[in-house]
Amino acid sequence: MQYRNITRIIGLLIALFSIAMLPPALVALIYGDGGGTAFLRSFVLSLLIGMVFWYPNRHHKEELRNRSGFLIVVLFWVVLGSIGAIPLLLSANPDLSVADSFFESFSALTTTGATVIVGLEQLPKAILFYRHMLQWLGGMGIIVLAVAILPLLGVGGMQLYRAETPGPVKDSKMTPRIAETAKALWYIYLALTGLCASAYWLAGMNLFDAIGHSFSTIAIGGFSSYDASIGHFDSSAINLVCAIFLLISAMNFSLHFTAFSSRGANLKAYLKDTELRFFLLIQLVLVAIVFATLYNTATFDTPEAALDAALFQSVSISTTAGFGTESFASWPLFLPMLLIFSSFIGGCAGSTGGGMKVIRVVLLFLQGSRELKRLVHPKAIYSIRLGSKALSNRVIDAVWGFFSAYALVFVICLVALMATGLDDITAFSATAACLNNLGPGLGEVAAHYGDISDTAKWILLVAMVCGRLEVFTLLVLFTPTFWKS
Amino acid sequence: MQYRNITRIIGLLIALFSIAMLPPALVALIYGDGGGTAFLRSFVLSLLIGMVFWYPNRHHKEELRNRSGFLIVVLFWVVLGSIGAIPLLLSANPDLSVADSFFESFSALTTTGATVIVGLEQLPKAILFYRHMLQWLGGMGIIVLAVAILPLLGVGGMQLYRAETPGPVKDSKMTPRIAETAKALWYIYLALTGLCASAYWLAGMNLFDAIGHSFSTIAIGGFSSYDASIGHFDSSAINLVCAIFLLISAMNFSLHFTAFSSRGANLKAYLKDTELRFFLLIQLVLVAIVFATLYNTATFDTPEAALDAALFQSVSISTTAGFGTESFASWPLFLPMLLIFSSFIGGCAGSTGGGMKVIRVVLLFLQGSRELKRLVHPKAIYSIRLGSKALSNRVIDAVWGFFSAYALVFVICLVALMATGLDDITAFSATAACLNNLGPGLGEVAAHYGDISDTAKWILLVAMVCGRLEVFTLLVLFTPTFWKS
Ligand SMILES: [K+]
Ligand SMILES: [K+]
Incomplete structure (x- = not known):
């Protein structure tokens, strides 16, 4: 070395x-x-x-x-x-x-x-x-x-x-x-x-x-x-500005680079990107579900207020920003859990967003579809394509490796937190919030992390670094192969 | 057709x-x-x-x-x-x-x-x-x-x-x-x-x-x-019989077949099987963790009682049997969640056990290790081996496809259950217990499923079938490719 x-x-x-x-x-x-x-x-x-x-x-x-x-x-x-x-x-x-x-x-x-x-x-x-x-x-x-x-x-x-x-x-x-x-x-x-x-x-x-x-x-x-x-400002204009710039920051910066480095701005680069299209689709579906549920449960007085909250909070949590206008942890039914789950997807690769990144979830989905097709036609050859590019097995393997490491770190971290005495919901959401670099969780850590034990804080600190370094960059240092000359 | x-x-x-x-x-x-x-x-x-x-x-x-x-x-x-x-x-x-x-x-x-x-x-x-x-x-x-x-x-x-x-x-x-x-x-x-x-x-x-x-x-x-x-009998002899036969039934029946179909019983077949070795290792680690925690928290009066409960309940839940001697849902700290998580691993492939099957988790682990080695030596070729057999990419792809489908079904089922009004813990554990073909959950479904709504029951019924048919067998029927002549 x-x-x-x-x-x-x-x-x-x-x-x-x-x-x-x-x-x-x-x-x-x-x-x-x-x-x-x-x-x-x-x-x-x-x-x-x-x-x-x-x-x-x-x-x-x-x-x-x-x-x-x-x-x-x-x-x-x-x-x-x-x-x-x-x-x-x-x-x-x-x-x-x-x-x-x-x-x-x-x-x-x-x-x-x-x-x-x-x-x-x-x-x-x-x-x-x-x-x-x-x-x-x-x-x-x-x-x-x-x-x-x-x-x-x-x-x-x-x-x-x-x-x-x-x-x-x-x-x-x-x-x-x-x-x-x-x-x-x-x-x-x-x-x-x-x-x-x-x-x-x-x-x-x-x-x-x-x-x-x-x-x-x-x-x-x-x-x-x-x-x-952000709830301090109580302004839908500010909420909207925040949501828009979060969406922009959660896109792959290579895209911004490509779009603006060519002679004159080239906005077509955005539209052609598979990951970005999935990202926007996920956002749209999420906002729709959250709005429909808030509206049906009459959580807000007016539809406008519900839409404002749904848009802001969905974007803020799913891009892993973690800003709040109010505590979504107290929203009805499955909404808190749905939003926490959406942070596992997170932003696009090459953005400042956390989570597992949209591109990996897209590959997960494409691999699932490919397997279904293969079951029906076992002899046919199906390759996984992003846009016009067929992906090599090497890349797909690496993505699966990533998922397995992410899942492993998640479970270890969750069990360790529960061993320190945290309840299920707090431990689960805190692990998700820190590994996905989201921030706020549910239960005891819905507002802040001040009340949990020091041991729990150190565990979560490691989870943050793990998430930010895409797990493998950190894990590889703990293998014997790495240190062998 | x-x-x-x-x-x-x-x-x-x-x-x-x-x-x-x-x-x-x-x-x-x-x-x-x-x-x-x-x-x-x-x-x-x-x-x-x-x-x-x-x-x-x-x-x-x-x-x-x-x-x-x-x-x-x-x-x-x-x-x-x-x-x-x-x-x-x-x-x-x-x-x-x-x-x-x-x-x-x-x-x-x-x-x-x-x-x-x-x-x-x-x-x-x-x-x-x-x-x-x-x-x-x-x-x-x-x-x-x-x-x-x-x-x-x-x-x-x-x-x-x-x-x-x-x-x-x-x-x-x-x-x-x-x-x-x-x-x-x-x-x-x-x-x-x-x-x-x-x-x-x-x-x-x-x-x-x-x-x-x-x-x-x-x-x-x-x-x-x-x-x-099984708690009805209040007998450690019965508990032990139950645990032993659960362990045998959670092994791959092809192994039993091989071991007893050759001239004279051939017990070496068991020892050579990678999946079985991992399975026994997982059981050992689980029993040890559960016993240590029960002992340290003085949940039982005597160490013998703690060991009896730890052995029986770990085996019963991790092989996805779901028998109980008492409600492990009320055990301290992370034990209920750890046992529920262990049911995701479940039995060996080709057994009567549920869950994702030990072999797939082993492959997940091997793939993770391979990725770590590849990061250090990007040009080296590493194949995934089970015993002496190198696995084809086709098999490994299929396993990843399985995980993605399992995760997708899990999340959809969980969110659907929460939409019917179940709380987080009940919804999470009921989904896990039914998809993994385990049985008992935590929260409202710790003892029985009588008190949840009919809608929730139908959702869980689908989860059971999904789990039992290894997800894909069912999912494939919902693809257009399947029905095209
Ligand atoms: K954040
Ligand atoms: K069972």
């Missing part, structure tokens, strides 16, 4: 990440809320830590091998999640324990959006801004990971999106390619954030809220600056 | 099945419990129905095509389940509604063992015997289906157990082969039942209970003649 090179890269990453402590310090200065010192201290501390890792290894630049790629990706999230907890540990308000600080930081950076804090309105603006910003940076990391890195590593069928043949990745080839793709994605991400913030502002948010909420919207993170989340 | 031939076969089947009404009539005669008339009437009625189907089509013997095979298998369970409901409809005690009669009959014949009847002790012996016997006949049907028919039809990866190449099945070849295999299996099934009944009798049951419970044990059905199930 290229340990010194990896340490060098992680050191650089931490040093770079330390800069993220400065904007909240600036916010503290503007609002004079006394939250600044913690961030300045964190800046110095994390810069130092980064230097300690980087300096002794600064000359160890080598070609990166595939395996080092896995280790770097996992360390990226684990190390930055830990560094991100520092300002929360150092702040007097909120006064968080170690477990709570790590939970909140990992929840932000993985764009899960599960919070342990109650009384968000009483926090310094610097902390609120920092939470939003961590989600935004996490979202950016996820896009680069999903569009540029995981396809190269071949995780969970993501090689679908890879042009070249598998094999060790050469630094000389990887770096410029990733850097170039990352830059283009960065512009798209930035542009969407700007548009979203403007739309929120036009819909009536103040500037601070508009920027903060645009961060957590584009990242499909779901953190808000209010305990009542 | 070969409709007249199929009608002929189904007619014959019903006429043959009518004979099953006579033993309960005999039991009624012996015990003088007044339950006999309903069975004599049912005998005449079902014989007549059978004749009506058979007589006009008696000359339509043709080679059976693959597709007709699916239709016959599905009709077999649906028609016999319906005919089996007749004596329950005609009996004055118990006084069951139409929905209840069908539910009880399908639950028996699919060896699910979910009951709607409370107060079993007050029923005529004839009815009690009939319930046990339906399970026993159902179990026999399942063995033949799983060992001889599904492999030919290629459902859900069962072609694993098929020697020849896929293709249309010729009547000339199929009938003698199935008949021969079925006869051998029938002897094994009969011998096991005899052994089990003797063991129960020696352990202290009276003859009626011993025979009845041996029927539902070997069929892994789980019906008892007492509301308290």
Whole structure:
């Protein structure tokens, strides 16, 4: 393993990440809320830590091998999640324990959006801004990971999106390619954030809220600056803006890239994409079911209110944002469970959304149909096609492997949580909400995660990272094969 | 489609099945419990129905095509389940509604063992015997289906157990082969039942209970003649007999066949079987976890009592028998959920057990491991092996197709049940208990299914048939491809 090179890269990453402590310090200065010192201290501390890792290894630049790629990706999230907890540990308000600080930081950076804090309105603006910003940076990391890195590593069928043949990745080839793709994605991400913030502002948010909420919207993170989340604003205009930008952010960013990088915008790219069509169909069906049920059970006074709630809440949960206008956990019949289940599907691959990704569920469905056809005509050859492309067995195998790992992690996590004493519904929904990077659950974790035990929090933290890294990227580190030279 | 031939076969089947009404009539005669008339009437009625189907089509013997095979298998369970409901409809005690009669009959014949009847002790012996016997006949049907028919039809990866190449099945070849295999299996099934009944009798049951419970044990059905199930006898000897014969019945009957059909018993066949080894490992781990948890939470007074309960209940639920010594639904922490989850794994393929079958879970696990290795060495070729045999992609595809269909049916069933107003835990556990052909659930269906709505009962009845027919056999009938000439 290229340990010194990896340490060098992680050191650089931490040093770079330390800069993220400065904007909240600036916010503290503007609002004079006394939250600044913690961030300045964190800046110095994390810069130092980064230097300690980087300096002794600064000359160890080598070609990166595939395996080092896995280790770097996992360390990226684990190390930055830990560094991100520092300002929360150092702040007097909120006064968080170690477990709570790590939970909140990992929840932000993985764009899960599960919070342990109650009384968000009483926090310094610097902390609120920092939470939003961590989600935004996490979202950016996820896009680069999903569009540029995981396809190269071949995780969970993501090689679908890879042009070249598998094999060790050469630094000389990887770096410029990733850097170039990352830059283009960065512009798209930035542009969407700007548009979203403007739309929120036009819909009536103040500037601070508009920027903060645009961060957590584009990242499909779901953190808000209010305990009542988006419900605080009580505005269907804001709900609509949120839903629209969530839908856009839950699409594959390669699509945005393709559509806007060609000469003039090319919107046909969207219509031709099988995954996107399924995604929109799922959204439509979900909104229809939720609206019909809310309407029939007269949960709201007017049909308009029911439609507003159905649209907003369906999109928010199924894209795994986890924003709320009210507690859907108390909605009638099967609605809470249906929405939690929809988060397993989640967003499209290469988006900031969580869950198992629409493309994998589409493949699951296509494989099921193929088996049915094969039963009737056992001798016929049926291939699985996405658009005009027939998929190789290798990709399909990888997707099934992904499902089996996802199911395994889910069951282990669920049983472990119940062993800590959580009830069925809380344990089930918390596991789903964290593994799918959704955020809010049902039962005890419908509003926040403050009341569960520290052990449960650490288990859920691991689930978040597992979900965000498409399970395999993390699991592979625990195999003997990985560590054999 | 070969409709007249199929009608002929189904007619014959019903006429043959009518004979099953006579033993309960005999039991009624012996015990003088007044339950006999309903069975004599049912005998005449079902014989007549059978004749009506058979007589006009008696000359339509043709080679059976693959597709007709699916239709016959599905009709077999649906028609016999319906005919089996007749004596329950005609009996004055118990006084069951139409929905209840069908539910009880399908639950028996699919060896699910979910009951709607409370107060079993007050029923005529004839009815009690009939319930046990339906399970026993159902179990026999399942063995033949799983060992001889599904492999030919290629459902859900069962072609694993098929020697020849896929293709249309010729009547000339199929009938003698199935008949021969079925006869051998029938002897094994009969011998096991005899052994089990003797063991129960020696352990202290009276003859009626011993025979009845041996029927539902070997069929892994789980019906008892007492509301308290096996707990009624309050005997660890009986518990142990039950657990041992459940373990034997949850093994692949092809193994029993191989082991005893060669000259002299050949027990090595068992040890060499990968699925069986995994099955025993799962049982061991499960009993250990359950015992450790019961012991640590001091749920029982003595360690012996805890071990007795842990062994019996783990085996009973994980093999999908569903017998109980007490309500495991009230056990502490994650135990109820863990046991319900274990029923998803269920028995080995080719056994009377339900669930997804151990072999498929083993393949899931092997595929997951292969993906992890492939991530580290993308260029290496890894095949999935069972023992010394490398599996074809075709088989593995079929298994994944099976999982996707199972998951889809599960979610649809769960949401439908919640739409009828059932709470989360009841809906979840009832779906699992019926789809896995387990029987008892948690919440409202922990003791019996009498209190849920008729709609919920019909939904669960479909789930039972779906589970028993390995989902695909039923699903394929709903595809346009199937009905196109
Ligand atoms: K989220
Ligand atoms: K059963």
